[in-house]
Amino acid sequence: MQNRLGLGLVRQPRTVLFGPGQRRQLPQIAASYGRRCLLVTDARMASTPEFQEIAAQLEAAGFVVFLYDGALPDLPRANVMEAAAAQADRGIDVIVGIGGGSSMDLAKSVSAVLSHGGDVRDYFGEFQVPGPTLPVITVPTTGGTGAEVTSLAIVFDEERGAKMAIADVRIEPVAAIIDPELTLSCPRGLTAATAADALSHLVEAFTARPKNPTPEQLATQIYVGKNRITDLFCAEGLRLMNGALARVVANPADLEARSDVMFAAYCAGMAINTTGTAAAHAIQSPIAAIGHVAHGFGVGALLPYVMRLNLPYATAEFAAIGRLLEVAGPDQPELEQARAGIERIERLLELVGAPLELRALGVTEDHVAQIASASVKATRLVLNNPAPLTEATVAALLVRGIAGDRSWWTAP
Numbered sequence: 027m028q029n030r031l032g033l034g035l036v037r038q039p040r041t042v043l044f045g046p047g048q049r050r051q052l053p054q055i056a057a058s059y060g061r062r063c064l065l066v067t068d069a070r071m072a073s074t075p076e077f078q079e080i081a082a083q084l085e086a087a088g089f090v091v092f093l094y095d096g097a098l099p100d101l102p103r104a105n106v107m108e109a110a111a112a113q114a115d116r117g118i119d120v121i122v123g124i125g126g127g128s129s130m131d132l133a134k135s136v137s138a139v140l141s142h143g144g145d146v147r148d149y150f151g152e153f154q155v156p157g158p159t160l161p162v163i164t165v166p167t168t169g170g171t172g173a174e175v176t177s178l179a180i181v182f183d184e185e186r187g188a189k190m191a192i193a194d195v196r197i198e199p200v201a202a203i204i205d206p207e208l209t210l211s212c213p214r215g216l217t218a219a220t221a222a223d224a225l226s227h228l229v230e231a232f233t234a235r236p237k238n239p240t241p242e243q244l245a246t247q248i249y250v251g252k253n254r255i256t257d258l259f260c261a262e263g264l265r266l267m268n269g270a271l272a273r274v275v276a277n278p279a280d281l282e283a284r285s286d287v288m289f290a291a292y293c294a295g296m297a298i299n300t301t302g303t304a305a306a307h308a309i310q311s312p313i314a315a316i317g318h319v320a321h322g323f324g325v326g327a328l329l330p331y332v333m334r335l336n337l338p339y340a341t342a343e344f345a346a347i348g349r350l351l352e353v354a355g356p357d358q359p360e361l362e363q364a365r366a367g368i369e370r371i372e373r374l375l376e377l378v379g380a381p382l383e384l385r386a387l388g389v390t391e392d393h394v395a396q397i398a399s400a401s402v403k404a405t406r407l408v409l410n411n412p413a414p415l416t417e418a419t420v421a422a423l424l425v426r427g428i429a430g431d432r433s434w435w436t437a438p
Protein backbone atom coordinates (compact mmCIF):
# COMPACT_ATOMS: atom_id res chain seq x y z
CA MET A 27 0.00 0.00 0.00
CA GLN A 28 1.21 3.51 -0.76
CA ASN A 29 0.85 6.24 1.78
CA ARG A 30 -1.79 8.39 0.11
CA LEU A 31 -1.34 11.26 2.53
CA GLY A 32 2.41 11.54 2.05
CA LEU A 33 2.42 11.19 5.81
CA GLY A 34 5.28 12.30 7.99
CA LEU A 35 5.00 11.82 11.72
CA VAL A 36 7.56 11.85 14.46
CA ARG A 37 7.15 11.54 18.20
CA GLN A 38 10.20 12.39 20.23
CA PRO A 39 11.67 13.81 23.45
CA ARG A 40 11.57 17.60 23.80
CA THR A 41 15.37 17.67 24.11
CA VAL A 42 17.91 15.32 22.56
CA LEU A 43 21.55 15.93 23.35
CA PHE A 44 24.12 13.82 21.54
CA GLY A 45 27.90 13.66 21.76
CA PRO A 46 30.94 12.50 23.73
CA GLY A 47 30.94 14.02 27.23
CA GLN A 48 27.36 15.36 26.99
CA ARG A 49 26.32 13.43 30.14
CA ARG A 50 27.84 16.31 32.08
CA GLN A 51 24.93 18.50 30.93
CA LEU A 52 22.47 16.38 32.91
CA PRO A 53 22.25 18.70 35.94
CA GLN A 54 21.34 21.70 33.76
CA ILE A 55 18.68 19.75 31.88
CA ALA A 56 17.21 18.09 34.98
CA ALA A 57 17.04 21.42 36.83
CA SER A 58 14.06 22.46 34.68
CA TYR A 59 12.00 19.71 36.29
CA GLY A 60 12.76 20.05 40.02
CA ARG A 61 15.35 19.17 42.62
CA ARG A 62 14.39 15.74 43.90
CA CYS A 63 15.87 13.32 41.43
CA LEU A 64 15.53 9.52 41.25
CA LEU A 65 18.32 7.68 39.42
CA VAL A 66 17.25 4.30 38.04
CA THR A 67 19.88 1.82 36.88
CA ASP A 68 21.19 -1.73 37.25
CA ALA A 69 23.80 -3.08 39.66
CA ARG A 70 26.59 -3.27 37.03
CA MET A 71 26.19 0.32 35.91
CA ALA A 72 25.80 1.62 39.48
CA SER A 73 29.28 0.37 40.33
CA THR A 74 31.02 2.19 37.45
CA PRO A 75 33.02 5.40 37.93
CA GLU A 76 30.96 7.02 35.14
CA PHE A 77 27.72 6.48 37.05
CA GLN A 78 29.20 7.65 40.32
CA GLU A 79 30.42 10.82 38.61
CA ILE A 80 26.91 11.51 37.26
CA ALA A 81 25.38 11.10 40.75
CA ALA A 82 28.08 13.26 42.33
CA GLN A 83 27.55 16.04 39.78
CA LEU A 84 23.82 16.11 40.50
CA GLU A 85 24.51 16.35 44.23
CA ALA A 86 27.08 19.08 43.68
CA ALA A 87 24.45 21.01 41.70
CA GLY A 88 22.08 20.91 44.68
CA PHE A 89 19.86 17.95 43.78
CA VAL A 90 18.52 15.57 46.39
CA VAL A 91 19.47 12.27 44.73
CA PHE A 92 17.70 8.96 45.34
CA LEU A 93 18.99 5.73 43.84
CA TYR A 94 17.28 2.56 42.66
CA ASP A 95 19.93 0.24 41.23
CA GLY A 96 17.99 -3.01 40.99
CA ALA A 97 16.87 -2.98 37.32
CA LEU A 98 16.83 -6.56 36.01
CA PRO A 99 17.18 -7.81 32.42
CA ASP A 100 13.85 -8.21 30.59
CA LEU A 101 12.25 -6.05 33.27
CA PRO A 102 9.94 -8.27 35.33
CA ARG A 103 6.69 -6.67 36.54
CA ALA A 104 7.70 -7.30 40.18
CA ASN A 105 10.81 -5.20 39.54
CA VAL A 106 8.66 -2.21 38.53
CA MET A 107 6.37 -2.58 41.53
CA GLU A 108 9.29 -2.88 43.94
CA ALA A 109 11.05 0.17 42.46
CA ALA A 110 7.86 2.27 42.58
CA ALA A 111 6.98 1.21 46.15
CA ALA A 112 10.42 2.30 47.36
CA GLN A 113 9.76 5.86 46.14
CA ALA A 114 6.29 6.31 47.65
CA ASP A 115 6.96 9.16 50.10
CA ARG A 116 9.99 10.76 48.53
CA GLY A 117 8.33 13.55 46.54
CA ILE A 118 10.30 12.74 43.40
CA ASP A 119 10.31 15.54 40.77
CA VAL A 120 12.26 13.89 37.96
CA ILE A 121 13.38 10.35 37.11
CA VAL A 122 16.62 9.62 35.25
CA GLY A 123 16.96 6.17 33.64
CA ILE A 124 20.65 5.34 33.07
CA GLY A 125 21.64 2.07 31.41
CA GLY A 126 20.27 -0.32 28.79
CA GLY A 127 16.67 -0.84 27.71
CA SER A 128 15.54 -2.33 31.03
CA SER A 129 16.78 0.60 33.12
CA MET A 130 15.21 3.17 30.81
CA ASP A 131 11.93 1.25 30.52
CA LEU A 132 11.93 0.86 34.30
CA ALA A 133 12.22 4.65 34.66
CA LYS A 134 9.22 5.13 32.32
CA SER A 135 7.13 2.45 34.07
CA VAL A 136 7.91 3.81 37.53
CA SER A 137 6.90 7.25 36.28
CA ALA A 138 3.46 5.93 35.26
CA VAL A 139 2.93 4.06 38.54
CA LEU A 140 4.19 6.89 40.77
CA SER A 141 2.02 9.40 38.93
CA HIS A 142 -1.23 7.45 38.85
CA GLY A 143 -0.93 4.66 41.44
CA GLY A 144 -2.18 1.13 40.97
CA ASP A 145 -0.31 -1.66 39.23
CA VAL A 146 1.88 -1.32 36.15
CA ARG A 147 -0.56 -3.76 34.51
CA ASP A 148 -3.21 -1.03 34.57
CA TYR A 149 -1.19 0.79 31.91
CA PHE A 150 -0.40 -2.08 29.55
CA GLY A 151 -1.73 -1.43 26.04
CA GLU A 152 -1.94 1.71 23.91
CA PHE A 153 -2.72 5.09 25.44
CA GLN A 154 -3.83 3.65 28.79
CA VAL A 155 -1.97 6.14 31.02
CA PRO A 156 -4.71 8.47 32.26
CA GLY A 157 -2.78 11.74 32.59
CA PRO A 158 0.60 13.49 32.74
CA THR A 159 3.48 11.60 34.33
CA LEU A 160 6.65 12.54 36.18
CA PRO A 161 9.29 13.68 33.68
CA VAL A 162 11.80 11.03 32.62
CA ILE A 163 15.29 11.74 31.31
CA THR A 164 17.14 8.88 29.61
CA VAL A 165 20.89 8.29 29.47
CA PRO A 166 21.62 5.15 27.40
CA THR A 167 24.81 3.15 27.98
CA THR A 168 24.44 0.60 25.17
CA GLY A 169 24.13 1.38 21.47
CA GLY A 170 21.01 -0.52 20.59
CA THR A 171 17.59 -0.53 22.14
CA GLY A 172 16.43 2.95 21.14
CA ALA A 173 14.54 3.08 24.45
CA GLU A 174 16.06 6.51 25.09
CA VAL A 175 13.61 8.07 22.66
CA THR A 176 10.60 5.73 22.62
CA SER A 177 7.24 6.13 24.32
CA LEU A 178 7.28 2.42 25.04
CA ALA A 179 8.14 0.42 28.16
CA ILE A 180 8.40 -3.36 27.77
CA VAL A 181 7.64 -5.27 30.95
CA PHE A 182 7.67 -9.04 31.46
CA ASP A 183 4.48 -10.13 33.20
CA GLU A 184 5.57 -13.26 35.06
CA GLU A 185 2.03 -14.55 35.66
CA ARG A 186 1.01 -14.28 32.01
CA GLY A 187 4.43 -15.52 30.91
CA ALA A 188 4.48 -12.76 28.28
CA LYS A 189 6.14 -9.46 27.50
CA MET A 190 3.64 -6.63 27.74
CA ALA A 191 4.06 -2.95 26.84
CA ILE A 192 3.02 0.43 28.06
CA ALA A 193 2.71 2.24 24.73
CA ASP A 194 1.77 5.83 25.41
CA VAL A 195 3.09 9.27 24.51
CA ARG A 196 2.57 10.18 28.18
CA ILE A 197 5.74 8.20 29.02
CA GLU A 198 7.81 9.72 26.22
CA PRO A 199 11.06 10.90 27.88
CA VAL A 200 11.32 14.69 28.15
CA ALA A 201 15.02 14.54 27.37
CA ALA A 202 17.53 11.99 26.07
CA ILE A 203 21.20 12.54 26.77
CA ILE A 204 23.16 10.26 24.46
CA ASP A 205 26.84 10.12 25.30
CA PRO A 206 28.90 7.60 23.29
CA GLU A 207 31.66 7.60 25.92
CA LEU A 208 29.28 5.61 28.12
CA THR A 209 29.40 2.71 25.64
CA LEU A 210 33.20 2.39 25.74
CA SER A 211 33.01 -0.01 28.69
CA CYS A 212 30.10 -1.99 27.20
CA PRO A 213 31.19 -5.68 27.10
CA ARG A 214 31.72 -7.27 23.68
CA GLY A 215 28.70 -9.63 23.86
CA LEU A 216 26.33 -6.85 24.89
CA THR A 217 27.70 -4.56 22.17
CA ALA A 218 27.03 -7.29 19.60
CA ALA A 219 23.51 -8.06 20.81
CA THR A 220 22.46 -4.42 20.97
CA ALA A 221 23.95 -3.69 17.53
CA ALA A 222 21.95 -6.62 16.12
CA ASP A 223 18.84 -5.20 17.79
CA ALA A 224 19.38 -1.71 16.33
CA LEU A 225 20.05 -3.14 12.87
CA SER A 226 16.81 -5.14 13.12
CA HIS A 227 14.93 -1.98 14.13
CA LEU A 228 16.26 -0.13 11.08
CA VAL A 229 15.32 -2.93 8.69
CA GLU A 230 11.90 -3.56 10.25
CA ALA A 231 11.02 0.15 10.31
CA PHE A 232 12.25 0.81 6.76
CA THR A 233 10.27 -2.14 5.36
CA ALA A 234 7.22 -1.67 7.63
CA ARG A 235 3.80 -1.35 6.11
CA PRO A 236 2.74 2.21 5.23
CA LYS A 237 -0.64 3.20 6.65
CA ASN A 238 -3.13 5.99 6.16
CA PRO A 239 -4.10 6.80 9.73
CA THR A 240 -7.26 8.75 10.47
CA PRO A 241 -7.13 11.52 13.11
CA GLU A 242 -8.72 9.09 15.55
CA GLN A 243 -6.08 6.43 14.83
CA LEU A 244 -3.33 9.01 15.32
CA ALA A 245 -4.75 9.73 18.77
CA THR A 246 -5.24 6.12 19.84
CA GLN A 247 -2.58 4.06 18.05
CA ILE A 248 1.09 4.22 18.71
CA TYR A 249 2.29 2.81 15.37
CA VAL A 250 1.08 4.77 12.38
CA GLY A 251 3.24 3.25 9.66
CA LYS A 252 6.40 3.82 7.68
CA ASN A 253 6.52 7.42 6.52
CA ARG A 254 8.83 10.03 5.06
CA ILE A 255 10.27 11.16 8.41
CA THR A 256 10.99 7.64 9.70
CA ASP A 257 12.61 6.84 6.33
CA LEU A 258 15.10 9.68 6.90
CA PHE A 259 16.13 8.19 10.22
CA CYS A 260 16.37 4.67 8.79
CA ALA A 261 18.51 5.75 5.86
CA GLU A 262 20.98 7.58 8.07
CA GLY A 263 21.05 4.75 10.63
CA LEU A 264 21.71 2.08 7.99
CA ARG A 265 24.44 4.18 6.37
CA LEU A 266 26.22 4.66 9.71
CA MET A 267 25.94 1.00 10.76
CA ASN A 268 27.36 -0.07 7.41
CA GLY A 269 30.55 1.89 8.00
CA ALA A 270 30.97 1.68 11.78
CA LEU A 271 30.21 -1.88 12.89
CA ALA A 272 33.44 -3.38 11.56
CA ARG A 273 35.42 -0.61 13.26
CA VAL A 274 33.73 -1.21 16.63
CA VAL A 275 34.40 -4.95 16.37
CA ALA A 276 38.05 -4.37 15.47
CA ASN A 277 38.57 -1.80 18.21
CA PRO A 278 35.90 -1.40 20.92
CA ALA A 279 37.74 1.72 22.16
CA ASP A 280 37.22 3.55 18.82
CA LEU A 281 35.10 6.45 20.06
CA GLU A 282 34.24 7.71 16.58
CA ALA A 283 32.90 4.29 15.57
CA ARG A 284 31.06 3.94 18.90
CA SER A 285 29.51 7.38 18.25
CA ASP A 286 28.30 6.31 14.82
CA VAL A 287 26.75 3.08 16.17
CA MET A 288 25.08 4.98 18.98
CA PHE A 289 23.73 7.61 16.59
CA ALA A 290 22.44 4.80 14.35
CA ALA A 291 20.71 3.23 17.35
CA TYR A 292 19.14 6.61 18.16
CA CYS A 293 17.94 6.85 14.53
CA ALA A 294 16.47 3.36 14.86
CA GLY A 295 14.69 4.34 18.06
CA MET A 296 13.24 7.44 16.38
CA ALA A 297 11.95 5.30 13.51
CA ILE A 298 10.37 2.53 15.58
CA ASN A 299 8.71 5.04 17.88
CA THR A 300 6.39 5.83 14.98
CA THR A 301 6.49 2.75 12.75
CA GLY A 302 6.96 0.03 15.35
CA THR A 303 8.79 -3.18 14.73
CA ALA A 304 7.37 -6.18 12.90
CA ALA A 305 7.71 -9.95 12.38
CA ALA A 306 11.20 -10.46 13.86
CA HIS A 307 10.07 -8.85 17.11
CA ALA A 308 6.69 -10.62 17.13
CA ILE A 309 8.36 -14.03 16.74
CA GLN A 310 11.28 -13.29 19.07
CA SER A 311 9.05 -12.75 22.07
CA PRO A 312 7.88 -16.39 22.46
CA ILE A 313 11.37 -17.62 21.51
CA ALA A 314 12.85 -15.59 24.39
CA ALA A 315 10.82 -17.68 26.81
CA ILE A 316 12.48 -20.88 25.48
CA GLY A 317 16.19 -20.19 25.26
CA HIS A 318 16.53 -16.95 27.27
CA VAL A 319 18.80 -15.61 24.55
CA ALA A 320 19.59 -11.86 24.50
CA HIS A 321 16.82 -9.91 22.72
CA GLY A 322 19.18 -8.58 20.04
CA PHE A 323 20.52 -12.03 19.14
CA GLY A 324 16.95 -13.36 18.98
CA VAL A 325 15.70 -10.74 16.54
CA GLY A 326 18.99 -10.82 14.62
CA ALA A 327 18.77 -14.59 14.10
CA LEU A 328 15.19 -14.26 12.85
CA LEU A 329 15.95 -11.38 10.52
CA PRO A 330 17.38 -13.37 7.54
CA TYR A 331 14.20 -15.44 7.38
CA VAL A 332 11.84 -12.53 8.02
CA MET A 333 13.58 -10.57 5.23
CA ARG A 334 13.08 -13.50 2.84
CA LEU A 335 9.41 -13.77 3.78
CA ASN A 336 8.96 -10.02 3.26
CA LEU A 337 11.05 -9.70 0.09
CA PRO A 338 8.13 -10.07 -2.39
CA TYR A 339 6.09 -7.51 -0.43
CA ALA A 340 8.86 -4.93 0.04
CA THR A 341 11.18 -5.45 -2.93
CA ALA A 342 11.60 -1.71 -3.57
CA GLU A 343 12.49 -1.08 0.08
CA PHE A 344 15.07 -3.89 0.19
CA ALA A 345 16.50 -2.60 -3.11
CA ALA A 346 16.84 0.84 -1.50
CA ILE A 347 18.65 -0.83 1.41
CA GLY A 348 21.02 -2.42 -1.12
CA ARG A 349 21.83 1.01 -2.55
CA LEU A 350 22.12 2.64 0.90
CA LEU A 351 24.58 -0.06 1.97
CA GLU A 352 26.52 0.45 -1.28
CA VAL A 353 26.23 -3.13 -2.49
CA ALA A 354 23.81 -2.38 -5.34
CA GLY A 355 23.56 0.21 -8.10
CA PRO A 356 20.43 1.77 -9.57
CA ASP A 357 21.05 0.13 -12.97
CA GLN A 358 20.73 -3.41 -11.65
CA PRO A 359 17.36 -5.19 -11.70
CA GLU A 360 15.37 -4.31 -8.55
CA LEU A 361 15.28 -7.88 -7.24
CA GLU A 362 19.05 -8.16 -7.55
CA GLN A 363 19.49 -4.91 -5.62
CA ALA A 364 17.09 -6.17 -2.94
CA ARG A 365 18.89 -9.50 -2.51
CA ALA A 366 22.23 -7.71 -2.28
CA GLY A 367 20.77 -5.50 0.46
CA ILE A 368 19.54 -8.52 2.42
CA GLU A 369 22.91 -10.26 2.10
CA ARG A 370 24.74 -7.17 3.30
CA ILE A 371 22.51 -6.98 6.41
CA GLU A 372 23.41 -10.63 7.08
CA ARG A 373 27.14 -9.85 6.69
CA LEU A 374 26.78 -7.05 9.23
CA LEU A 375 25.05 -9.40 11.69
CA GLU A 376 27.81 -11.98 11.17
CA LEU A 377 30.43 -9.31 11.63
CA VAL A 378 29.28 -8.56 15.19
CA GLY A 379 29.05 -12.29 15.94
CA ALA A 380 25.26 -12.59 15.99
CA PRO A 381 23.94 -16.11 15.23
CA LEU A 382 22.04 -16.50 11.95
CA GLU A 383 20.09 -19.66 12.57
CA LEU A 384 17.42 -20.53 15.05
CA ARG A 385 19.08 -23.63 16.58
CA ALA A 386 21.48 -21.19 18.25
CA LEU A 387 18.45 -19.83 20.15
CA GLY A 388 17.52 -23.29 21.41
CA VAL A 389 14.60 -23.57 18.97
CA THR A 390 13.78 -27.05 17.61
CA GLU A 391 10.96 -28.53 15.51
CA ASP A 392 9.10 -29.33 18.75
CA HIS A 393 8.64 -25.62 19.47
CA VAL A 394 7.32 -24.59 16.04
CA ALA A 395 3.56 -24.81 16.65
CA GLN A 396 3.74 -23.13 20.03
CA ILE A 397 5.91 -20.22 18.78
CA ALA A 398 3.77 -19.74 15.66
CA SER A 399 0.54 -19.52 17.63
CA ALA A 400 2.01 -17.08 20.19
CA SER A 401 3.67 -14.88 17.52
CA VAL A 402 0.49 -13.98 15.65
CA LYS A 403 -1.11 -12.77 18.89
CA ALA A 404 1.26 -9.77 18.88
CA THR A 405 -1.32 -7.94 16.77
CA ARG A 406 0.32 -4.52 16.89
CA LEU A 407 3.52 -5.92 15.37
CA VAL A 408 1.80 -8.35 12.99
CA LEU A 409 -0.08 -5.43 11.44
CA ASN A 410 3.21 -3.63 10.75
CA ASN A 411 4.74 -6.49 8.78
CA PRO A 412 4.69 -6.17 4.98
CA ALA A 413 3.95 -9.89 4.40
CA PRO A 414 0.72 -11.17 5.97
CA LEU A 415 1.59 -13.21 9.05
CA THR A 416 -0.45 -16.32 9.78
CA GLU A 417 0.38 -19.27 11.99
CA ALA A 418 1.15 -21.24 8.84
CA THR A 419 3.58 -18.68 7.39
CA VAL A 420 5.34 -18.26 10.73
CA ALA A 421 5.61 -22.05 11.14
CA ALA A 422 7.11 -22.40 7.64
CA LEU A 423 9.55 -19.57 8.39
CA LEU A 424 10.61 -21.26 11.64
CA VAL A 425 11.26 -24.56 9.91
CA ARG A 426 13.51 -22.78 7.40
CA GLY A 427 15.20 -20.86 10.21
CA ILE A 428 15.93 -24.06 12.14
CA ALA A 429 17.45 -25.59 9.01
CA GLY A 430 19.40 -22.36 8.36
CA ASP A 431 17.89 -22.24 4.86
CA ARG A 432 19.01 -18.93 3.39
CA SER A 433 18.46 -19.86 -0.23
CA TRP A 434 16.05 -17.56 -2.11
CA TRP A 435 12.60 -18.90 -1.36
CA THR A 436 9.87 -18.78 -3.93
CA ALA A 437 7.18 -19.27 -1.29
CA PRO A 438 7.18 -19.05 2.51
Ligand SMILES: [Fe+2]
Nearest residue numbers: 223307321325
Ligand atom coordinates in the same frame (compact mmCIF):
# COMPACT_ATOMS: atom_id res chain seq x y z
FE1 LIG B 1 14.32 -4.71 19.57
